[in-house]
Amino acid sequence: MTTLANERTALVTGATAGLGAEFARQLAQDGHHLVLVARDEERLRNTAEVLERDFSISAEVLSADLTTDDGVAAVANRLRDASRPVDVLVNNAGIGLLKSFEKNELEEERRHLRLHVQTPMELCHAALEVMLARHTGRIINVASVAAFANRGSYSAAKAWQVTFSRWANTAYGRSGVQVTAVCPGFTHTEFHERMGMDKTVAPRFLWLTAERVVREGLEDNARGKAVSIPTKRYKVISALSRIMPARLTSGPPRRPAKQ
Template structure:
């Protein structure tokens, strides 16, 4: 089947798993060509082949580790390529750390901070150059409802994404670029499995469907909303979290490391 002519192009990070894969699928369904970014080249190619077959779009693969400066530079270069404009940027790649801040290795914490703050900042900055020049564009930063709580460095990093997206939407929406922070709660994806997290810590009603999360995020971004919180239950949770004392939103302490200290703290999305 022939690819859609004159379609817009979306770049999605962490595109082979979880919300990133669902963003790629729904954007392809809407007719967007894709640039798929993740570390696993084989999995990227397999994902691209399926999307090209099912939706008659083109899917470019860009293997990159976004916790590495060289990987980030490769994606920045692609975003700055004026001959191949990117119209939609989805900053989705990230990791979760299973243990409390003082028990995590500092290198894990630095990687975590880079993936959730520095990398999306750099990619937003690069994408905005062309978007503002053209007077149109869309950016979605995948944050978390944890941004409204006090849950260690993860909440802090996601709070940065929310604050930045609020400001960027105010600054750039009048110039044609819509910026949205997506703040889902617990969502059925590979993210928690990769962390090694026990999903039983959250009751069934707290779990969201990835398809719904992405549909609401794309709709909210299209409407120009700076923050997208999927589902009424999490809108309520986030509203309550903002007025509760920090001691209550911090939640129970994380379990200590096993004696061996060898359990992994998670992996980059995609």
């Protein structure tokens, strides 16, 4: 299939739930065709059918485990396909680890690091090959306000995404490619349920909706901003986190959800 000049395509990883599903919905609403990436093929197809029906766009499904070499290679190859260019890449796939670093299995930490650092790096590299040749493109890396705090290996991984996005936006913005790290705080999605975390550890006023996080992230990316932090309260929290002593920026303790 050859993409027409007036068509736009967005590839979203982790596209069947949470922020990924909301990015897919808002991009489809804006007229983008989609490439939806996740592990569960049945859920992908169901998501694609709904988006095609509701927004009259086409939605391609790509089932891939982004913690594996083969899974990442499949998505990278799709991004390198210049005959079907991807205009927007959303690196959203992610996981959380409930336990502290020393209590997690090393393989869990490796998988966590792969998904949050190595995978988005490889997908950005693949996307840039085509985007720079076309002198246009948008990349969104879904990071976290934890990048500015001290939350173990999760903060470290998200800090990489923020630093990389800042650099990439400066380096490639002049060539027409805008790169943004979207840094939400606590957001009502499946993320915390999947990691088994008790959501009452954070007060109500800190919880955001996926709709707002994605809307502000897309707007900031369109404006060419390297970092998008939704809401004034999280902008303040992030700014304070950079100057406060490390022992004060670890956030509320994680504890398992009540059964």
